[in-house]
Amino acid sequence: MWIGACTSAIGTWMQMLAQGWLIWQLSHSARLLALDPILQAVPIFLFSLLGGVLADRFERRHMLIFSQCVQMSCALVLTVLVGFGWVKVWHFLTCSFIAGFGQAFGGPAYSALIPTLVPKEDMPNAIALNSIQFNAAVMVGPALGGIALAKLGNTGCFALNTLSFLFPIVALLMLNTRFQPEKTGETILDSMKQGIVFIRKQGAMQGLIVLGFCMTALAVPMRTFLPMFADKVFHRGVEINATLLSMSGMGSVVGALAVAGLGHVRKKGLFALTMLVCLGATISGFALSKSLAVSCIMLFLSGAAMMAAFAMVISLVQLIVTNEMRGRVISVYNFAFRGGMPMGNLVTGQLVPWYGAPTVLAVNGALLFAVALYFLLAQRRVASL
Numbered sequence: 514m515w516i517g518a519c520t521s522a523i524g525t526w527m528q529m530l531a532q533g534w535l536i537w538q539l540s541h542s543a544r545l546l547a548l549d550p551i552l553q554a555v556p557i558f559l560f561s562l563l564g565g566v567l568a569d570r571f572e573r574r575h576m577l578i579f580s581q582c583v584q585m586s587c588a589l590v591l592t593v594l595v596g597f598g599w600v601k602v603w604h605f606l607t608c609s610f611i612a613g614f615g616q617a618f619g620g621p622a623y624s625a626l627i628p629t630l631v632p633k634e635d636m637p638n639a640i641a642l643n644s645i646q647f648n649a650a651v652m653v654g655p656a657l658g659g660i661a662l663a664k665l666g667n668t669g670c671f672a673l674n675t676l677s678f679l680f681p682i683v684a685l686l687m688l689n690t691r692f693q694p695e696k697t698g699e700t701i702l703d704s705m706k707q708g709i710v711f712i713r714k715q716g717a718m719q720g721l722i723v724l725g726f727c728m729t730a731l732a733v734p735m736r737t738f739l740p741m742f743a744d745k746v747f748h749r750g751v752e753i754n755a756t757l758l759s760m761s762g763m764g765s766v767v768g769a770l771a772v773a774g775l776g777h778v779r780k781k782g783l784f785a786l787t788m789l790v791c792l793g794a795t796i797s798g799f800a801l802s803k804s805l806a807v808s809c810i811m812l813f814l815s816g817a818a819m820m821a822a823f824a825m826v827i828s829l830v831q832l833i834v835t836n837e838m839r840g841r842v843i844s845v846y847n848f849a850f851r852g853g854m855p856m857g858n859l860v861t862g863q864l865v866p867w868y869g870a871p872t873v874l875a876v877n878g879a880l881l882f883a884v885a886l887y888f889l890l891a892q893r894r895v896a897s898l
Contacts, residue, residue, distance in 0.1 A: 525677070527661060528588060530758065531670035532605055534662075534751050535595075537740045539602050543870070547862025550737055551855035552606050553613040558852040560617035565625075565844020566704045569837065573622040578685050580619025585678035587612045592671040620851070621844040627831075662751060708841030715833055717782070718842070720888060720895040721826055722849045728789065728826070729853030731881040732819055734861040735796050735812075736761060738870050746871070747805055760809045764816025771817070772824045782898030785825035786889040792818040793882030800874035829898055 537546055568576060587608040594600040661669040699707075712718045736758065743754035768788075778784050792815055799811035827846070834842040857877070864873045888895050 525584075525674055527670045528591070528674035530751070530755055531595075531662060531667045532591075533737075533740050534754065535600070535667060536602055536605055537744070543738070543741060543865045544862045545602055545606075546740065547734070547737055547858040547865075549605055549609050550733075551858045551862075553609040553616075554851050554855040554858075556610060556614040557617045557620065558848060558855060560614065561621060561844045561848045561851065562705055562708075562841075563701065563844075564618040565621040565708065565841040565847070566701050567618065568621040568625045568840030568844070569704065573626045573840075574685050574688055576622035577619050577626070578682055580615040580622070581678050581682050581685070583615030584612045585675055585682075587615075588671055588675040588678065592668060592675050595671050596668040620847050621840050624827075624831075624843040624847065625840040704841060708838060708845055711834070711838050711842060712845055717894040717898055718830065718833055720892065721830055722846055724785070724789065724822075724826055724884070724888065724895065725846055725850035726853040726856075727881060727884045728792070728819070728822060729850055730857030730860075731853075731877040731884075732792055732796060732815070732857075733854050734857050734877060735799060735815065735874055737858050738861070738865065738874065741865075741870050742808070746803070747808075753805070757809065757812055760812040761816040764813035764818075765820040766816075767813075768817035768820035769824060772821050778825070780896075780898075781825050781829055782895040783889075785822050785829070786885050786896055788818045788822035788825070789885035790882055790889065792822060793878045793880070793885060796878030796881065797875045798878075800871045800878060829895075 532549065533546065536549055540546075564576075591600065591604065591608050594604050661673060665672075712722070739757045739761075740751075740754050743749050743751070743757060747753055772778075795811045795815035795818060799808050799815060802808045802811060830843065830846050831839075861873055861877065
C-alpha cells in the first residue's frame with residue numbers, strides 16, 4: 514500500500530509541476546495560479562466532515578478506491594486536452610475541483626485506516642514514515658517532471674500521473690485489513706455533532722486544530738508561488754521551479770525521517786511548537802532572500818520543519834481520539850488543515866499583486882512565528898502534551 518501511495522503521489526507532483534507552469538504561461542496571473550489549489554481544497558473544506566462520518570460507517574478501503582478513481586479520471590481528461598492542444602485554464606480549475614471532491618472522501622478514510630495497520634505505541638513513527646511517501650514525491654516528482662517535460666512534453670506528465678493511480682488501486686484491492694463499522698440509527702448530522710462534542714471536551718484538541726489551520730494557511734502559499742519566484746525573482750524557467758520544489762520536498766523527507774528516528778518523543782506538543790517557530794522563521798528567510806543558494810537552504814529547512822510539525826500534530830490527534838470516533842474527528846482536523854490551504858492561497862493571491870510575493874510571504878512567516886510562540890508561551894495546553 515505504501516508503494517502504491519508513493520507512486521501516485523509522485524505522479525501527482527509531476528502533474529502539478531506541469532500544471533502550475535502551464536497556468537502561469539497561459540495567464541501570467543498570480544490570482545489564477547493561487548485559484549488552482551484553492552479550487553482543489555474547497556471541496557475538501559466543504560465535504561470532509563461528511564467524508565469523516567462515512568469513514569466511520571462504511572468500508573474505508575472502498576472509499577479510498579473511489580477517491581483514486583475520481584482523481585485518475587481527472588488526470589486522464591487533462592492528458593487528452595493537453596495532448597490535443599485544447600486545454601484552457603478553466604479546464605485545469607475544473608479538474609482540480611473534481612479531484613478535490615474525491616480527496617474529501619479519501620482523506621478521512623486514509624487517515625482513519627492507518628491506526629488499524631500499526632500498534633498505537635508506534636503511531637508517531639508510522640505517521641512520519643507514511644508522510645515520507647508524500648514528501649519523497651515532492652522531492653522526486655518535480656525532478657522527474659522536469660525530465661518528462663524535456664523528453665515527453667506536458668502531455669507526458671499528465672499521462673504518467675494517470676497511470677500512477679493504478680498502483681494504489683491495485684494495492685487497496687490486495688489489502689486484507691477490513692473495517693467493520695457498528696450499525697447505527699443516528700442521522701449523519703447527529704454523527705457530525707458527536708465528533709464536534711468530542712473535540713470540545715478535549716481542550717488540547719482545539720489547539721491542535723487551530724495549529725493545523727495556521728500551518729497550512731500561512732506556510733503552503735510559499736510552495737504555491739514558487740513559479741513566480743523562479744520567473745520574477747530569479748529570472749529563470751521551469752527547471753529552477755522544479756529545483757526549488759525539490760529542495761522543499763527533500764527537507765520534508767529529512768524532517769519525516771528525523772521524527773521517525775527519534776522514536777517516542779516525550780514532549781510531542783513542545784516539539785511541534787518549536788518546529789512551527791522554525792517554520793515561520795525560514796518562510797520569512799526564503800521570502801526575503803535574493804540568493805538562489807540561500808533560498809534553497811531556506812526551502813530545505815522549512816520543508817523539514819513543516820513535516821516534523823505536521824507529523825507530531827497529527828500524531829497527537831490520532832493518539833487522543835478513540836477508534837469509533839476516528840473518522841469524524843480526523844475529518845474535523847482535515848477540515849481545518851486542508852481548509853487553511855484555500856484560505857491562505859486566496860488571501861495571499863489577493864495581496865501579492867499589490868505588495869509583491871516576497872513581502873506577503875515574509876509577513877506570513879512572521880504571523881506563523883507569532884502564533885507558535887503564543888501556544889508555546891501563553892496557551893500551554895498543546896505544549897504540555
